[in-house]
Amino acid sequence: MKRRNFIKNASLTGVGITVGTAIMGCKDKNNTEEMGTTKETKGEKSTSIDMAKYPIAICTWGFVKANAKAGEELSKDKSALDSVISGVAIEEENLKNTTVGKGGTPDREGNVTLDACVMNPEGDCGAVLCVENITNVAALAKKVMEETPHVMLAGQGAEDFAYSQGFKKENLLTESSKKAWEEWKKESKYKPIINIENHDTIGMLAIDKKGDIAGACTTSGLGYKMRGRVGDSPIIGSGLFIDNKIGGAVATGMGEEVVKTVGSFLIVELMRNGMSPQAACEEAISRIVTKSDRYKNFQIAYIAMNKAGEVGSYCIHKGFTYMKYQNEANENIASGYYNKEEKS
Ligand code: ASP
Numbered sequence: 001m002k003r004r005n006f007i008k009n010a011s012l013t014g015v016g017i018t019v020g021t022a023i024m025g026c027k028d029k030n031n032t033e034e035m036g037t038t039k040e041t042k043g044e045k046s047t048s049i050d051m052a053k054y055p056i057a058i059c060t061w062g063f064v065k066a067n068a069k070a071g072e073e074l075s076k077d078k079s080a081l082d083s084v085i086s087g088v089a090i091e092e093e094n095l096k097n098t099t100v101g102k103g104g105t106p107d108r109e110g111n112v113t114l115d116a117c118v119m120n121p122e123g124d125c126g127a128v129l130c131v132e133n134i135t136n137v138a139a140l141a142k143k144v145m146e147e148t149p150h151v152m153l154a155g156q157g158a159e160d161f162a163y164s165q166g167f168k169k170e171n172l173l174t175e176s177s178k179k180a181w182e183e184w185k186k187e188s189k190y191k192p193i194i195n196i197e198n199h200d201t202i203g204m205l206a207i208d209k210k211g212d213i214a215g216a217c218t219t220s221g222l223g224y225k226m227r228g229r230v231g232d233s234p235i236i237g238s239g240l241f242i243d244n245k246i247g248g249a250v251a252t253g254m255g256e257e258v259v260k261t262v263g264s265f266l267i268v269e270l271m272r273n274g275m276s277p278q279a280a281c282e283e284a285i286s287r288i289v290t291k292s293d294r295y296k297n298f299q300i301a302y303i304a305m306n307k308a309g310e311v312g313s314y315c316i317h318k319g320f321t322y323m324k325y326q327n328e329a330n331e332n333i334a335s336g337y338y339n340k341e342e343k344s
Contacts, residue, residue: 053309054211055080057087057325059204060252060303062332064323066090070206071325080206080214081120081142088116088138088216091202095174099200102135103174104220106181107227112172115219115234116141121212121244127234129154133169134162138216141234151236172220184224201233203240203250205305213307215240215248222255231255237265246272247307249281253300253315261287267304277304277312278336285314285338301335314338 055074059067070087074080092101099105106112116137117127126145128137129152143165144153153161163169173181201219208214217240219233232238232255239255241264242248249267251258258264263284270280281302289295301315303322313322313335320335 050309051209051211053326054207055083055209055326056305056309056311057083057204057206057323058303058305058311059087059202059323060250060301060320061200061202062321062323063091063200063202064330064332066202066204067323067325068330070204071328071330074206074208074325077209079210080208080212081118081216083208084204084206084214084216085118085138085142087204087206088202088218089136091200092136092138092218097200098177098180099220099223100202100218101137101220102170102172103177104172105177105223106173106220107229108185108224109227110173110178110181111227112177112220113227114172115221115230115239116217117234117236117240118142118145118214118216119236119240119242119248120145120214121242123243125151125236127152127236128158128162129230129234130228131155131158131162133159133172134167135170135172136167138218140165140167141216141218152234154230181224201239201252203233203252203303205242205248205250205303207305207307207309211307213242213244213248213305215242215250217250219252232258232263235259237262239264241265241268243268243272245307247277247305249277249284249302249304251300251302252320254298257288257295257298257300263287263300263302267302271304271306277306277310278314279312280304281312281314282336285316289316289338296339303335 057070066087069090070083073083073086091097095103104112113130114137118141119125126141128141203217205215217233221231238259240250249264251263267280267284299317301320303313305311315335315337317339318337324331
């Protein structure tokens with residue numbers, strides 16, 4: 001079902017710019033609108049982008065407040081990177097969200113371990129893996145990107161680095177998550193399968209008023225995972241990929257399968273080669289579902305956006321939605337899906 005949520009926002013400017021051009025001439029196969037006007041100058045093609053389309057923020061699932069927060073920040077001229085980090089922080093701090101940040105579902109031994117990554121328009125990136133006791137791991141990933149010579153920090157090293165940067169130590173296991181874990185232990189049936197209603201990694205992409213794109217992805221990962229397990233979400237190219245000439249993509253769902261197909265990088269490369277975000281997301285899902293019938297047991301969803309502000313989304317099973325903020329509207333949109341045989 002389609003829901004519409006509108007938030008108040010500052011007005012947008014209507015200036016146009018010309019960007020370079022791997023995206024030119026690309027059409028969405030479901031939508032014949034061209035991605036901007038293509039013109040040829042001295043043998044070099046370029047695409048004129050309508051700046052009135054910016055800013056835009058999209059995120060996985062129905063995270064209305066998180067996407068609205070990113071929209072507000074973008075409207076206040078914040079950069080795409082800072083806006084997505086502020087946006088996803090809403091869910092990292094939401095104790096009721098059992099799949100992101102504080103309040104996340106623990107591993108099978110009762111430890112809440114978080115994964116996150118960020119990528120900026122310059123193509124720099126930062127990631128933290130399997131971090132305990134720190135809530136805002138997307139912001140921490142940005143610190144890794146900006147304050148260290150590395151792109152990834154894991155476990156205790158990431159946690160110690162967080163304290164050195166002023167992050168505070170917090171107990172991420174809430175009473176209700178602890179209770180659910182204790183119930184789960186009684187049943188003691190570990191299945192490394194993500195129930196299709198039970199995963200909510202927040203991946204967010206934004207284009208700011210300057211026309212630059214950035215993204216963030218943050219999660220507590222698969223519930224009751226093995227200790228030390230890391231999925232796709234903090235892996236650049238799998239959970240998230242950005243190319244400021246082309247666009248970006250993020251993933252949610254069974255991380256192991258996203259990693260095997262390097263899903264987000266694949267989508268950006270398909271867009272580079274002329275596919276629309278929608279067609280690219282569909283192709284990335286097709287790479288997974290054509291391998292075997294195992295896809296029936298897990299959900300994967302992608303969202304993508306190109307520099308012309310076109311968005312796309314596709315998933316395996318019905319039920320995935322995503323948020324789109326643009327022109328003061330923050331809209332929840334139902335994604336297309338592959339498995340049409342399922343009962344609704
Ligand atoms: N992609 C996340 C992971 O595999 C989980 C999810 O989105 O549900 O850790």
